[in-house]
Amino acid sequence: MNDNAAQHDETADDVNADLQDRVNNRSHRPSSENFKEFMTSNWEPRKDLGIVAGDFASFTVARREALSAHFPGERLVVPAGGLKVRSNDTDYRFRPHTAFAHLTGFGTDQEPDAVLVLDPQFDESGAPTGHESILFVRPLADRKSEEFYADSRYGEFWVGARPTLEDVTRLTGIHAAHIDSLSDLLAKDLGPGHVQVRVVPQADEQVEALIETLRLEAGLDTSSAEVRNELAEIDAKLAEVLSEIRLVKDEWEIEQMREAVNQSLAGFAEVVKNLPRAVAHRRGERVIETVFDAHARLEGNTVGYETIAAAGDHATTLHWIINNGQVREGELVLVDAGVEVESLYTADVTRTLPISGTFNDVQRRVYQAVLDAADAAFLAAVPGNKFSDVHEAAMKVIAARLEEWGLLPVSAEESLAPEGQQHRRWMVHGTSHHLGLDVHDCAQARREMYVDKVIEPGMVFTIEPGLYFKSDDLAVPAEYRGIGVRIEDDVLVTVDGNENLSAALPRRPEDVESWMADLLNN
Structure with a gap:
């Protein structure tokens, strides 16, 4: 580091320290030694919390082994991430990085700043023999420490007790170590001609900075653009593989998905x-949002993404989450929402509902076209077909209906050709995406492992065609304008076909009307 850089860092540190001092200016906490002594004494011994192995622990072993097989002899670093500031000195609720949650089983509010390391193992000849998993965590502080009562971000007095190292090991089946020893392990045998380190990019800036420092100390010149690009590609490959090993869900994950879907249906x-x-209510969309979100918080962890409660023309905005509009009789409301359960697996379901309880003729026509497209997509969502076949099946129906209604400027066949695609004016999104720990799961996977991938049993994804006619769309007759319809279900691919996990939520227009009448009249 040159002198100017060192001076810059010192200045930045001084500024940050000054800002922290200003935050502390409002503190009324005593600082006397008498207070400290009294505060840290006369506490009952901590009770055994009775933590046992999580039901996920036997499944996460296989997930880590799958990752290990891709990178023999390399050190793999998967951070949980740190707390994120919401405002000033308050943080958002913590959610660990998806890859960390997948490999460890940790769910809601667990464990900020933790880092999973897959440390390479070698035989006597130097050949790689797999990895040892080590989970670095910030353990429960001793009650003699100031952290216990004075640290508003981590202290037990402020945010509750964290697990001990023994608790973490027992829960996850992974050897737990103090986070303070992370640096020593990462530095071991690091450098040109030795062990290569990969870290999940953008998961934890502090961990990434630590690894960059250790690389420099080990003699790796990271100042050149060529080396930095190479290292970025190395880390991006890790993110890619972490996405791809989630494409097929194991038995435990599927059960989590079922629970997420079932709770979502209850929310609807x-x-x-x-x-x-x-x-x-003058902001009726927000009534819908808060009703679903309250259910998600009560019966799960929270929502898996911001709830879309889009009434009338708002339904033609694909990701409408402002939810400040009115809900009017005679219009439709598109509700796209999913419960995230404690394990962080989420559902993603959409229903378009007639606010008055019944569809009018035009609404029913559009709705039925979308439902027919969804049914065609389900028929294509079977082992042996490509993931892209699901979208193509839905688009054939959408294009055919638009041609039938006289809305396409060309034939359906011409529109479906790559050089056409005019039908996509009214459905610009894809029909399906993978679903799991992330609502758009496995997003870093390669195209050949996602869009062009052959469908396999154990995959879970959405089927969600739609039609959206904006109120100012002069390409359609006035009767269609302001109508937006999407029907979205969560599908599990099975050995001999698929299962609609959200099938209990009515889909056919007459069933939707009957279901709504029963709920509103009872």
Whole structure:
């Protein structure tokens, strides 16, 4: 580091320290030695919390082994990430990085700043023999420490007790070590001609900075653009593989998905029950949002993504999450929502509901076209077909209906050709995406492992065609304008076909009407 850089860092540190001092200016906490002594004494011994191995632990072993097989002899670093500031000195609720959660089994609020390391092992000849997993965590602080009562971000007095190292090992089946020893392991045998380190990019800036420092100390010149690009590609490959090993869900993950979907369906029922309240409120969309979100928080962890409660023309905005509009009789409301359970697996379900309880003729026509497209997509979502076949099946139906209604400027066949695609004006999104720990799961996977991948049993993805006619769209007759319809279900691919995990939520227009009537009248 040159002198100017060192001076810059010192200045930045001084500024940060000054800012922290200003935050502390409002503190009324005593600082006397008498207070400290009294505060850290006369506490009962901590009770054994009875932590046992998580039901996920036997499954995460195979996931780590799958990752290990891709990178023999290399050190793999998967951080949970740190707490993120919401405002000033308050943090968002913590959610660990998806890859960390997948490999460790940690779910909601567990464990900020933790780092999973897969440390390479070698036989006597130097040949790689797999990896040892080590979980570096910030363990429960001793009650004699100031952290216990004075640290508002990590202290037990402020945020509750963290698990001990023994607790973490017992829960996850992974050897746990103090986070303070992370640097020593990462530095071991590091450098040109020795062990290569890969770290999940953008998961934890501090861990990435530590690894860059250790690389420099080991003699690796990271100042050149060529080396930096090479290292970025090395880390990106790790992110890619971490996505791809999630494409097929194991038995435990599938059960988590079932629970997420089932809780989401219960949330939709609560939404329908509250539609009269939504109609009566000046921001009825927000009534729908908060009803579903409250259910998600009560019965799961939270929502898997911001709830879309889009009434009337708002339904033609694909990711409408402002949710400040009115909910009016005679219009449709598109509700796209999913519960994230404690393990962080999420559902992703959409239903388009007639606010008055019944569809009018044009609404029903559009809805039925979308449903037919979804049914065609389900028929294509089977082992042996490509993932892209699901989208193509839906698009054939969409294009055919648009041609039938006289809305396409060309034939359906011409529109479906790569040089056409005019039908996509009214459905610009894809029909499916993988689903799991992330609502758009496995997003770093290569195209050949995602869009062009052959469908396999154990895959879970959405089927969600739609049609969206904006209120100012002069390419369609006035009767269609302001109508947006999407129907989205979560599908599990099985050995002999697929299972609609969200099938219990009515899909056919007449079934939707009957279901809504039952809920509103009881």
